């Protein structure tokens with residue numbers, strides 16, 4: 066029997082923890098909670114429950130642990146359907162048997178479930194080449210508060226029959242329904258890979274190198290950027306103020322060329338050192354875990370995620386470092402930046418407000434993903450949602466009129 | 480001549496008389512798209528700005544008229560057919576490429592911009608816009624977004640939905656909103672995803688921020704000739720199953736080959752039963768190996784001949800067989816009814832065989848043009864609309880083909896959309912509860928159904944007439960409506 070404390074969110078522990086046997090039972094439990102107006106937090110592996118506001122009410126957690134089956138895997142069609150409770154590590158094992166994979170390189174794969182990762186909109190370094198989960202998710206099923214299991218999308222690689230309701234579930238934090246399964250286009254592993262690392266003294270040079278590497282004729286799968294402290298946590302010998310790592314995949318013949326063009330791009334931007342990464346598997350595992358590593362290792366820090374248009378990468382990093390330089394880890398080419406501030410606690414509200422104003426000027430937004438509990442209560446973890454919020458609220462009312470699904474946790478207080 | 484109605488007068492005042500069409504002669508060209516459907520709008524307007532569109536919608540509401548956006552009218556599902564009449568918004572005066580932003584890999588365009596014009600404008604910078612419907616010389620980006628269009632190169636690059644970063648939309652209450660943008664991971668629900676493929680039912684798209692990409696350094700194009708369609712379709716599933724993803728794998732069948740030859744004399748063998756067109760692109764390093772591997776695949780699966788383009792001219796020549804296909808079919812019959820089902824790629828051989836049986840059963844000729852790499856079938860059922868009962872027979876055969884696609888785990892439309900054509904087939908794919916959930920999405924965003932009524936979700940065959948009389952009530956009496 067799991068202890069209810071393990072299932073607490075923002076200091077709330079639920080009264081009841083349900084672990085339904087299957088999707089059908091899950092839908093029934095959800096309908097029952099709805100009729101009793103008991104608030105539900107959907108629960109996968111619990112690895113991303115730190116995201117969002119604390120729920121305004123939390124009566125029951127619904128565990129998807131038993132929805133952990135491979136529902137269909139047509140490896141020769143490169144499509145697969147997984148139960149929402151399957152962990153990413155298990156999915157990886159299944160696909161790997163056929164040399165295939167799902168490009169969702171997120172933290173804690175041995176616990177994170179596919180349902181939870183989809184609901185939170187989590188993504189990793191490989192998004193540069195493969196896009197977001199919603200780009201290669203072909204369809205899904207989700208349970209609604211009235212106890213139905215809704216099918217949306219399809220199981221083939223192209224489909225335009227009906228509204229893209231399945232995509233709206235991605236990143237919706239389970240506030241519209243509970244995912245029970247999802248179908249993906251999966252990818253063949255590149256026949257060969259090479260990864261390389263370059264170190265720089267100047268931020269300007271590192272950012273210019275990111276732009277140049279992104280435009281190489283051999284398109285990289287990922288380009289990541291690290292400040293000195295974060296870099297040393299995965300490459301202890303790294304020296305220099307800023308570091309980039311790039312990952313390439315493709316035909317064997319292209320990989321030696323990739324190493325060369327990467328080195329040229331780095332050299333042209335005054336890299337102080339360039340190296341091939343030997344144990345790339347271990348390295349990219351550490352990179353995928355980085356958002357969790359940063360948040361968990363510095364739990365007193367203020368941990369934020371900043372999204373800006375790609376060309377504002379350098380300006381954004383400068384804006385973030387104006388007072389006390391944070392630890393930085395970024396999916397550099399897409400300009401999705403994680404920053405961890407050691408001492409922001411003096412006046413967190415003002416601190417965040419000033420940062421947000423700067424980021425808004427750069428046409429981006431800032432979300433708080435981690436903060437000590439006392440501090441967290443004083444700040445809004447979500448940024449302004451803007452005028453489209455009225456549509457979001459209307460959607461929420463249609464799908465969850467009693468407001469029992471993760472109430473209050475999502476953007477705009479949904 | 481009909482008297483000029485107050486609605487027309489208001490629109491004329493807003494847009495100028497030359498931008499408001501109402502004379503029956505002027506309306507005729509707007510009464511159909513690329514499908515076999517027809518209905519005439521009451522008024523066609525040619526706005527230039529989102530603000531004007533916002534005002535048009537407010538006028539439409541006051542007179543309880545439906546609003547139907549129309550791009551280039553190349554759509555194949557009747558989505559741009561004004562079945563409940565009303566005001567049609569055409570985008571002939573909204574065709575500007577507003578910004579090309581290489582650093583953000585984005586271009587901001589108006590909805591009336593022709594798909595190919597975007598890539599042409601990007602070519603000097605060595606960039607391109609990836610989704611390339613075969614109609615790309617005519618269709619609009621607004622239409623592409625509304626239909627979530629695909630194209631030959633979507634096998635590698637993905638469909639329109641994978642290439643839209645942001646949208647400016649006008650809602651049914653006249654509000655102008657931005658969704659998404661150049662910064663990643665917008666907060667809140669993914670409304671950009673909701674609007675893509677919504678066939679003009681959720682809002683009018685007035686600006687599109689599209690993702691652009693650097694042109695690949697190298698391209699190789701192969702054309703493989705097969706004696707049987709079975710061999711060709713096995714090659715396709717063999718290539719995909721081996722984990723090789725070319726940029727495009729297109730197929731045309733024997734009937735199409737002979738039509739193309741008769742029309743354009745490209746030099747394809749008349750006794751062949753299938754031709755595959757395969758393209759790979761990427762960096763120069765490694766591309767020759769890839770080409771060789773694909774040529775070997777084709778041989779292994781029984782190709783009797785593999786042609787490889789040695790230069791850009793030869794590449795264009797090889798593509799000609801595919802690109803001229805639909806036009807050439809006009810030589811075989813005055814009309815065609817094109818289907819758009821998708822099946823798992825491994826099921827292609829079986830499905831094409833079964834489709835043959837259906838053609839025999841209904842005594843129709845089918846010419847196949849496929850985005851084969853995606854398992855996306857385009858059977859063109861040839862017929863003569865003047866022949867009594869022909870269209871009915873053709874539609875029945877079409878319905879059976881769609882059922883076949885769904886039965887093997889596929890879908891009823893891969894890229895052309897639901898519109899009016901596929902409404903009746905939505906229940907093959909979805910239960911009523913699934914359709915109701917989709918209706919909730921629509922009703923959350925556009926509750927009055929004044930925007931492109933009767934499309935996407937089945938609402939009964941009388942929807943058009945019903946919508947004409949019910950719109951006033953819907954607009955006045957809906958608690959969800961904000962004005």
Ligand SMILES: Cc1cc2nc3c(=O)[nH]c(=O)nc-3n(C[C@H](O)[C@H](O)[C@H](O)COP(=O)(O)OP(=O)(O)OC[C@H]3O[C@@H](n4cnc5c(N)ncnc54)[C@H](O)[C@@H]3O)c2cc1C
Nearest residue numbers: 550551552553554558613619621622625628629679684894
């Ligand atoms: C020869 C031929 C080949 C084709 N090949 C392909 C192919 O390879 N792949 C493919 O996917 N399709 C293909 N099509 C179908 C068609 O070209 C596409 O669906 C295309 O996207 C339609 O664009 P359009 O501008 O003509 O839109 P229209 O047909 O005018 O409209 C299509 C839909 O978009 C809506 N719409 C248009 N503009 C807006 C706007 N600004 N805001 C909101 N809604 C709007 C309309 O209401 C309608 O619902 C082909 C068609 C032909 C005739």
